[in-house]
Amino acid sequence: MTQIELPTVLPTGELRFPAGFVWGAATASYQIEGAVDEDGRTPSIWDTFSRRPGAIVDGDTGDVACEHYRRMPQDVALMKELGLGSYRFSVAWPRVRPDGGAVNQAGLDFYQRLVDELLAADIQPWVTLYHWDLPQALEDAGGWTNRDTAYRFLDFALSVYDAVGDRVPTMTTLNEPWCSAFQGYTGGQHAPGRQEGAAGLVAAHHLLLAHGLVVQAIRELDTHIDLGITLNLTVADPFDPTNPADLDAARRIDGLHNRVFLDPVLRGSYPADVLEDTAALTFGGLPWHEVVRDGDLAVISSPIDVLGVNYYHGDAVSGRPQPAPAHNGVRHPTQSVVTPYLDDRIVFPPRGLPLTGLGWEVQPEGLTRLLVRLRDDYAPPPMYVTENGAAYPDVLVDGAVEDPERRDYIDAHLRAVHVALAAGVDVRGFYQWSLLDNFEWAFGYGQRFGIVYVDYATQARIPKASARYYARVARTGVVPGDPEEVG
Numbered sequence: 001m002t003q004i005e006l007p008t009v010l011p012t013g014e015l016r017f018p019a020g021f022v023w024g025a026a027t028a029s030y031q032i033e034g035a036v037d038e039d040g041r042t043p044s045i046w047d048t049f050s051r052r053p054g055a056i057v058d059g060d061t062g063d064v065a066c067e068h069y070r071r072m073p074q075d076v077a078l079m080k081e082l083g084l085g086s087y088r089f090s091v092a093w094p095r096v097r098p099d100g101g102a103v104n105q106a107g108l109d110f111y112q113r114l115v116d117e118l119l120a121a122d123i124q125p126w127v128t129l130y131h132w133d134l135p136q137a138l139e140d141a142g143g144w145t146n147r148d149t150a151y152r153f154l155d156f157a158l159s160v161y162d163a164v165g166d167r168v169p170t171m172t173t174l175n176e177p178w179c180s181a182f183q184g185y186t187g188g189q190h191a192p193g194r195q196e197g198a199a200g201l202v203a204a205h206h207l208l209l210a211h212g213l214v215v216q217a218i219r220e221l222d223t224h225i226d227l228g229i230t231l232n233l234t235v236a237d238p239f240d241p242t243n244p245a246d247l248d249a250a251r252r253i254d255g256l257h258n259r260v261f262l263d264p265v266l267r268g269s270y271p272a273d274v275l276e277d278t279a280a281l282t283f284g285g286l287p288w289h290e291v292v293r294d295g296d297l298a299v300i301s302s303p304i305d306v307l308g309v310n311y312y313h314g315d316a317v318s319g320r321p322q323p324a325p326a327h328n329g330v331r332h333p334t335q336s337v338v339t340p341y342l343d344d345r346i347v348f349p350p351r352g353l354p355l356t357g358l359g360w361e362v363q364p365e366g367l368t369r370l371l372v373r374l375r376d377d378y379a380p381p382p383m384y385v386t387e388n389g390a391a392y393p394d395v396l397v398d399g400a401v402e403d404p405e406r407r408d409y410i411d412a413h414l415r416a417v418h419v420a421l422a423a424g425v426d427v428r429g430f431y432q433w434s435l436l437d438n439f440e441w442a443f444g445y446g447q448r449f450g451i452v453y454v455d456y457a458t459q460a461r462i463p464k465a466s467a468r469y470y471a472r473v474a475r476t477g478v479v480p481g482d483p484e485e486v487g
């Protein structure tokens with residue numbers, strides 16, 4: 001529980017961040033690289049899934065994306081121009097170990113060059129080992145529902161560590177295992193698009209095992225590099241805090257979204273209520289939790305040095321039927337999906353908050369509450385906001401993109417982080433999602449999250465007004481009193 005009184009209104013005026021606070025931006029391999037069959041790369045589950053009819057809006061794929069694989073030096077130069085202190089990127093597993101097999105030097109070379117280029121530009125690399133592009137060959141062998149995948153991940157991680165570990169201050173294992181597990185194996189919204197109920201829980205356990213194995217193995221080799229994981233966490237508020245069904249639904253969402261990952265990593269156990277709620281779910285004819293073997297939780301809870309927190313919005317949660325929200329005009333994939341939450345009575349009624357272009361609620365105060373709660377409940381290692389950002393329908397007019405909504409979104413969330421800092425929470429940095437407009441998974445290229453606009457016809461990069469704003473914050477460490485003053 002929160003020990004302090006948090007302001008309910010975000011502070012106004014100029015806000016100074018601590019010296020050394022890291023200002024960065026993030027991307028992910030499949031979302032920007034393109035070049036899907038170059039230099040020995042073989043298909044990932046996203047190459048396969050994006051070809052499934054109806055899975056992605058407009059049938060978009062990552063085949064070309066932002067052509068970052070070819071344009072990497074210019075993209076690093078752009079980061080330099082924007083004054084970024086750090087760049088969080090992910091490594092494509094099927095480039096480095098095609099089909100999950102032997103090392104492909106040409107694939108590793110790309111990341112060596114990227115790290116060298118970043119360091120030469122005085123930008124600290126933050127490596128994410130897994131941002132969802134599992135080699136398809138491993139999925140064909142069961143993917144994350146197969147325990148062996150965790151050991152293949154260890155092989156992959158060690159080859160990346162061998163190549164760049166000496167020059168990279170921070171290496172995190174997984175990005176948002178909730179999405180990989182529950183959207184990938186239970187709901188089917190994401191690759192590999194399986195809809196198998198308890199498979200999400202099984203996948204979550206093997207992802208966590210993969211994380212722990214890598215932390216343990218790299219820690220033995222290296223006591224300097226910071227190791228950790230990035231979780232996407234929510235703030236689950238009961239829609240009606242006096243209604244028992246809503247309270248229970250909020251508890252379940254906190255369990256299945258947050259605690260099912262936080263507890264094993266930071267406490268070495270699965271939450272008892274989640275185990276109880278899911279006790280009857282079977283995988284391969286056995287209770288799902290039989291995949292948890294003796295010793296796994298000790299591996300999973302190997303000490304970490306950093307916790308990455310991805311936050312976009314919290315959720316009001318109800319356990320009762322609610323009127324369907326008004327259609328907000330967002331185009332969704334046409335394939336049929338099921339709830340990733342293992343219980344279709346749970347719904348997320350809108351609260352009348354402003355919405356982003358993707359229909360996500362804008363709820364900056366949730367970020368303060370999340371960071372304070374993590375500190376109070378888990379005593380985590382230093383935290384970094386490894387993703388936060390918003391999609392809006394940007395338009396290029398006379399060579400420029402004015403995106404005041406995104407600028408204000410960033411401004412509000414930075415203020416929310418500042419409140420947490422003032423409450424004594426150890427937050428060390430902030431990564432904007434995203435550097436570039438890119439392939440937004442099931443939503444394809446129609447949803448633009450970049451602070452830099454990408455003209456996909458020409459691959460031109462055009463910094464938006466929000467990039468000018470963020471660059472100023474990154475250079476000064478100060479959130480200006482009036483975001484509009486940054487022209």
Ligand code: FCB
Nearest residue numbers: 028175176433440441449
């Ligand atoms: C997160 C993902 C990231 C991006 C943002 C909008 O869930 O980690 O790749 O798609 O959402």
